Amino acid sequence: MVERKKGLVIAAVVIVALALVPLFTGREYVFSILCMLFLYVTLSQSWNILGGYTGQINVGQAAFFGMGALVARLLWVAGAPFYLSILAGGLSSVILAIIIGLPALKLRGHYFAIGTLAVATIAQITVGNILPGISFLPAQQMATYSLIPRYYVFLIIMAAALAAIYITVNSRVGLGMEATRDDEEAAQMVGVNTFKYKMIAFVISSFFAGLAGGGFAYFNASYYWYLPFTLMWCFEPILIVFIGGVGSFLGPVIGSVCYVLLKELFALTLGEANLLIFGIVFILTILFFPKGIIGLPAKLRQLFYRRGNVVGR
Amino acid sequence: MLEITGIDVFHGDLQAVWDVSLSIEGKGITTLIGSNGSGKSTVLSTIAGLLKPVRGSISFDGMRIDTLPAHKIVDAGIAMVPEGRRLFREMTVMDNLEMGAITKRARKMKNETMAWIFDVFPILKERARQRADTLSGGEQQMLAIGRSLMSQPRLLLVDELSLGLAPVVVQRISQTLDEINKTKGIGIFLVEQNVVMALELAETGHIIENGRIVGTGKASELLASDQVRQAYLGMEGE
Incomplete structure (x- = not known):
């Protein structure tokens, strides 16, 4: 309990400190890196509540990220207030999740993973065909473009996602999700409505993925309409969650920090080859550190303990 | 019935x-x-x-x-104690019991039921904060039974x-089942x-x-x- 309170205080201090960053620096580079960091924390934590805590592997996160971006951008560029546009984007992602979840989450096994990947692929192709061009901001919005409001939008979305997901996974609902992940059939046997918990996780997950997409639409001055639907947005959150620590609350945060920093470093030094490095890191993580960075201390302790035992004998 | x-x-x-x-x-x-x-x-x-x-x-x-x-x-x-126990291994004993009382009807009685289960299987009370997979086989079976009983x-x-x-563990647990049947x-x-x-x-x-x-x-x-x-x-x- 004391540990938990300490953690919440630290989290609050970090968020407040981040909110004060614009007072101390005006460097655009810092803002855009932090914006990407907040985006990835949101996107990977939203993947984590469904994949890490509930055990439902969503291989098509891009569909929900992209849906949020598409709807928010369309409404905003058409003149709707931004906060309404981004909320509409998040809700559109939720509707998409409900449509997919109703059939796919009723089944056990790999149907959900295959289904979500199919939806993401279909979404990317469809959007690419219907809107083949580039979405430019209208001149009036371009004229007033500033990174500061973008920074705060991403920060607020991230703080909201972290708070909502923290509260959920530490409640009775979170226990239901973990039971569903650990042994779905046993969970049903003791009275857990596993479908309900999978659906709750999917709705929360898609809502915040959609908001992150809205942030993306607000952040970028111009991009191809299909860009937020590309499969990169499916794989990146999975990569981050596994590197950081799947099914743990801090995993996606730590994973995102590592990912964003290393991606900057590699992109500068290695160009496109950085993807290859992350692919290899991903495989090594799953093989040797299945609990990711967050599980490293326990893993090391275990190694030393074993060695100590051997010496003792 | x-x-x-x-x-x-x-x-x-x-x-x-x-x-x-x-x-x-x-x-x-x-x-x-x-x-x-x-x-x-x-x-x-x-x-x-x-x-x-x-x-x-x-x-x-x-x-x-x-x-x-x-x-x-x-x-x-109707509650089931599954073959091979099927506990939620990474959860604590307490959380496993909590899971058993997830239905609305059982949730209202949760504290009384849990007190009764700790009474029937005192070892579970001692191990309440331990992870389920650290229990012995017999204790795990007790927990599996306790978890199912939580649903009333x-x-x-x-x-x-x-x-x-x-065999000695089987005998003890089957005696307990008999008592549960007779008293409750x-x-x-x-x-x-x-x-x-x-x-x-x-x-x-x-x-x-x-x-x-x-x-x-x-x-x-x-x-x-x-x-x-x-x-x-x-x-x-x-």
Whole structure:
């Protein structure tokens, strides 16, 4: 309990400190890196509540990220207030999740993973065909473009996602999700409505993925309409969650920090080859550190303990 | 109490249970015995709603339950202790018990039920904050039973109580089940390969072979019958 309170205080201090960053620096580079960091924390934590805590592997996160971006951008560029546009984007992602979840989450096994990947692929192709061009901001919005409001939008979305997901996974609902992940059939046997918990996780997950997409639409001055639907947005959150620590609350945060920093470093030094490095890191993580960075201390302790035992004998 | 009428159950394309009818009366202990692969666990899973019968029906206190999803059956008052325990291994003992009381009806009584379970299995109270996978086999079986009791069942389905446990532990747990049955009036339906233990504990027994019921009777009479002595205890008939 004391540990938990300490953690919440630290989290609050970090968020407040981040909110004060614009007072101390005006460097655009810092803002855009932090914006990407907040985006990835949101996107990977939203993947984590469904994949890490509930055990439902969503291989098509891009569909929900992209849906949020598409709807928010369309409404905003058409003149709707931004906060309404981004909320509409998040809700559109939720509707998409409900449509997919109703059939796919009723089944056990790999149907959900295959289904979500199919939806993401279909979404990317469809959007690419219907809107083949580039979405430019209208001149009036371009004229007033500033990174500061973008920074705060991403920060607020991230703080909201972290708070909502923290509260959920530490409640009775979170226990239901973990039971569903650990042994779905046993969970049903003791009275857990596993479908309900999978659906709750999917709705929360898609809502915040959609908001992150809205942030993306607000952040970028111009991009191809299909860009937020590309499969990169499916794989990146999975990569981050596994590197950081799947099914743990801090995993996606730590994973995102590592990912964003290393991606900057590699992109500068290695160009496109950085993807290859992350692919290899991903495989090594799953093989040797299945609990990711967050599980490293326990893993090391275990190694030393074993060695100590051997010496003792 | 529980009425099974002519059920056929399949695993995929494979039929495991043929036209099984059983009734479990009142609040006693009933057992279904049979060898490995005879279909007894299939019958239990079907009662619990994890498998759906292709033909036939199951009703509980007059309400048809074979069409309900598993969690609704728990809510109706039937809880299952699964074969191999199937605990939530990474959760604490406490959280496992908490999971058992997830239905709305059980949640209201959660604290009283948990106090009672700690009374029945004091070791679980000692280990309340430990992870479930750190418990011994016997303690895990106690936790699995406790978790199922948390849902306030009127009928407890127990699948292979004795599996992988030392005889002395089996004896202690089966005594506890007997006490729970006598003091709380919770009906128990036990599926077992350990024929002697099951028939000594139960009042009524059913024998299943190749997915069909081949014998029903008072447990003490079954235990003495040639049918059981020859097939399950390896004794020659007189």
